[in-house]
Amino acid sequence: MNYYTISQLAEQFDVSTRTIRYYEERGLISPIRTESGQRLYTKKDRAALKLILRGKRFGFSLEEIHEMISLFDNDRTGRKQLEKTIAYGEQKLKEVTERIEDLMQLKQEMESILADFRERLQKLEGIE
Amino acid sequence: MNYYTISQLAEQFDVSTRTIRYYEERGLISPIRTESGQRLYTKKDRAALKLILRGKRFGFSLEEIHEMISLFDNDRTGRKQLEKTIAYGEQKLKEVTERIEDLMQLKQEMESILADFRERLQKLEGIE
């Protein structure tokens, strides 16, 4: 398995190294270390970072993202744990679904506003 | 036309009065005032607040929301202005569309993870 350095990841995702270290500081990523203390990131760490950045784009706080990651990531072997995780997942899924619907409504509204503006522009061009 | 007081709006949207005043401070809402200085909010102000809060849920900054509002709100009569507004609107529409697609992908992933968890739970129940 090969590793990424922090600056490689930073470049790939166009974020600062400080940002990546901050996510670790908050417990969202846990890269291994070389003997001298340098961070090494696996494909899994990379995937986690990708997830975090996507979550951020959706407006989730790091705290929320942390919650999601740790629930889905940990191997929840016990039955109770599994049930709890499923319930949580269903809840989050519902939230995402609502968000999609909300966004689609916004899209509709924007489209109708745009149509209105285009009509106005046409009328202006008709006069001229 | 009847008005809302600041605390009425705050209650309706479950935000603090400070939050509403802050949005005004940043130029996002402009309620009229009574002679004594009290803020009075029209239906339009209410709609604007609703828009702001929706934008926030989507992870837009107040600055971005401000930009959108002022572009769509102002009566852009001039032809150049109209064209500019339409271009901006198309850009924002594209962003929203991408966001929706992004979210739908996330939804898919969550559903597949959930399906996997459910399967595991079934197996556990089969044993017991």
Add this chain to the structure above:
DNA sequence: GTTGACTTTTACGTAAACGTAAACTAAAAT
């Protein structure tokens, strides 16, 4: 084997988005 790029920790700084408290005024209720 030394220069230069990279990394580490520590720590202070900062912008955004409010929270909170004080000091005061106006409105509503009793």
Add this chain to the structure above:
DNA sequence: ATTTTAGTTTACGTTTACGTAAAAGTCAAC
């Protein structure tokens, strides 16, 4: 008429999510 209750401004405080700088160690290249 006088308590509550609600509203106003001013201003300092707080959290989140990093930016930035310093001081020191390390890796890669020439």
